Amino acid sequence: MKGIIQTHGGNVNKEAQELNCSIEHLLDSSSSLVPFDPPFHLRRCLHKCINSRTLRDYPDREQNNLINAISSWHCIDPEMILPGNGAAELFTWAAKDAGKKGISGLPSPGFSDYSRALRCWDASYFEFSLPLEWSNETPQVFPLKPNSNVIWITNPHNPTGQLWSQKSIRDLIKRYSLIICDEAFLPLVPNGEKQSLIPLVKTNPNLIVIRSLTKLFGIAGLRLGYAISYPDRIDRWKKLRDPWPVNGLALEAGTILMNERFLMQKWLNKVHSWVTKEGQWMYKNLSLINGIEPQHSSCNFLLIKGDNSLIPLRNYLAKEKILLRDCRSFKALGENWLRIGLQSQKNNNRIIKKIRKFIS
Ligand SMILES: Cc1ncc(COP(=O)(O)O)c(C=O)c1O
Structure with a gap:
């Protein structure tokens, strides 16, 4: 990874080019979209x-x-x-x-x-x-x-x-x-x-x-x-x-x-139960990792704060084809912070496992 600072999440094309892989192989947790296929x-x-x-x-x-x-x-x-x-x-x-x-x-x-x-x-x-x-x-x-x-x-x-x-x-x-x-x-x-x-x-x-x-x-x-x-x-x-x-x-x-009001309401219910369940799961599991402090969030992304710079973690995850949002472009945050967009249960598990592996 070169030292380019993202000003926005979701630059998957650029990231894929840098990582020399196809965008299909990337788990993009840097932009915060629902992980489901559109209805x-x-x-x-x-x-x-x-x-x-x-x-x-x-x-x-x-x-x-x-x-x-x-x-x-x-x-x-x-x-x-x-x-x-x-x-x-x-x-x-x-x-x-x-x-x-x-x-x-x-x-x-x-x-x-x-x-x-x-x-x-x-x-x-x-x-x-x-x-x-x-x-x-x-x-x-x-x-x-x-x-x-x-x-x-x-x-x-x-x-x-x-x-x-x-x-x-x-x-x-x-x-x-x-x-x-x-x-x-x-x-x-x-x-x-x-x-x-x-x-x-x-x-x-x-x-x-x-x-x-x-x-x-x-x-x-x-x-x-x-x-x-x-x-x-x-x-x-x-x-x-x-x-x-x-x-x-x-x-x-x-x-x-x-x-389509009925389908809209059904979709909203699905999204809300995903945010509640996966948000709580992610927060709890991140809290158990030394050197990282997850922050409370009401929605489908959350910040983590590191005791030290989290850029090495971000770069390690990128090599593992997982993209987290580098927060250096947020003036008030800097390199000790990353933002994680919630994913499916399986992919959240994958993120946690990789973070644990890096930290240990
Ligand atoms: C807070 C916020 N508002 C708006 C947008 C952009 O929305 P749109 O894709 O509709 O332009 C973003 C995209 O990241 C965002 O984070």
Whole structure:
């Protein structure tokens, strides 16, 4: 392994090149997607699309079917919804508005894409430090009120996995000109939906909530997310963006996923019981390994902190074709930290066995 620092998990192509192997042989625990194959009805829908006009025709610019499906799932007005080419595209638009409001406060350690989005518009920002020790309480009180015009919140937080209570964020709404809340991982958190800010958007024009389907369905390659905010803002963004930001396959896929309520609920139940069972198992087994301290998490990834640098462990695991998230790109963390995305029971066992082998 060369000494390249990841700024994002899931760079499987690059890692496979460095390790001189095929991506099929890698267990990617550096990005935090569900480990299941996408649902059957989604795969069937994509298969159908390939043999239909969806591939040939331009996608629906109005995105009406998908917007209506999201609207009925969340019980919010269609005018308040904008599907995007992953949450990442929507951060870029949110950042444009953030820049106009003044200085953004970004949590640190935190997801690097917010600063990338702000830099697109030469928008100002500073990072505020989250405490690096936290309890197993779920949800937790969002601990800080940075002195900025705009605040970016990730709920649950990446990379720590802390779930913030809706109440503690609600208390911040009046304080800031704009609140951008990234709920990319929230649907994966057992009982997490209660902490969502989506129900508050209707009465708070200074709120933007961003969701992603990437993690929940393991479809990072499709690129699909959505923003929920006041109709004026959504309308303005619609007029500024590319004519076809969400491709036809993603539009069809999102529509079927959000429309099939029974299958959605079944999938959520499966994901929540996996997060609960494997999260507890992983935490317990990591706690038994000397020199490593697992951190409490509400969702499908957790941080581990080493007494010493964990980069040798990461490099050893990479040679064993297991990728963990190097945390050196999170300024507040550094080389003593790694992030592990939960996998199937069999693969979590494999990760633990290899860590034990390295440590002993
Ligand atoms: C907290 C968080 N939000 C959003 C994203 C990106 O989501 P999408 O794939 O929908 O662009 C990521 C990806 O790692 C993430 O960690």
